[in-house]
């Protein structure tokens with residue numbers, strides 16, 4: 001950013017950096033043999049916000065975050081992070097299926113440290129960084145265990161820590177809690193919210209659960225049936241940390257009802 005605008009006064013540059021979108025998506029196109037999923041799709045993802053992507057089944061939620069993260073190729077278009085391509089960006093990705101995402105032959109600790117090993121961080125430094133993250137999050141899981149000795153929620157927590165260990169500037173989460181039981185889902189929502197409040201990392205979460213989408217988010221990105229367009233980018237600015245009481249708050253109830261109405265309209269339109 002600073003090299004792009006070298007003559008700006010520092011304060012103006014900083015201000016522009018803070019308020020400029022983190023991610024710009026322009027002219028995104030994606031189709032499969034039987035459907036056009038995205039057609040000239042434009043969107044800006046704001047910096048340091050938690051955004052949930054919500055919409056009808058099969059509208060392209062996962063495809064969207066996978067294309068932004070560079071995991072699925074676009075047919076056309078451009079996705080830039082402060083002007084940089086994904087190859088220049090440190091990002092984290094949390095998959096829905098944590099059972100397949102973790103390496104079963106590595107202890108939880110080594111699973112978390114693995115991305116650091118990949119980029120050549122020495123062992124002592126890896127251990128120091130994992131311990132620091134664990135302490136920071138207040139995680140009480142025995143990390144000397146292998147994944148199959150951990151509960152589903154604990155495994156997903158390990159996945160999230162593995163995504164965070166590189167200190168990503170953006171974190172993608174594809175239905176991260178949908179395979180967990182309700183108790184563990186509630187616990188994990190709190191953990192995620194805590195990480196978000198503490199790190200202010202931009203987060204993009206695909207969710208099938210409207211209550212969860214609104215509860216966790218600063219914005220809900222409501223998509224239409226494909227070819228997907230933005231039905232509305234719904235703001236929810238309840239203070240954090242949000243708690244059980246947030247869900248009975250009139251602002252929460254009204255925002256959820258509004259999203260539901262838009263969603264129903266989309267579903268019935270199709």
Ligand SMILES: Nc1ncnc2c1ncn2[C@@H]1O[C@H](COP(=O)(O)OP(=O)(O)OP(=O)(O)O)[C@@H](O)[C@H]1O
Pocket residue numbers: 032033035037055056057058059060061062063064
């Ligand atoms: N590899 C693929 N080959 C063919 N079609 C695909 C492929 N991946 C996704 N699709 C189709 O693209 C559309 C969008 O898929 P995507 O998984 O992104 O939707 P989604 O909104 O995340 O779905 P869901 O609500 O079921 O999680 C769907 O119709 C899906 O069947």
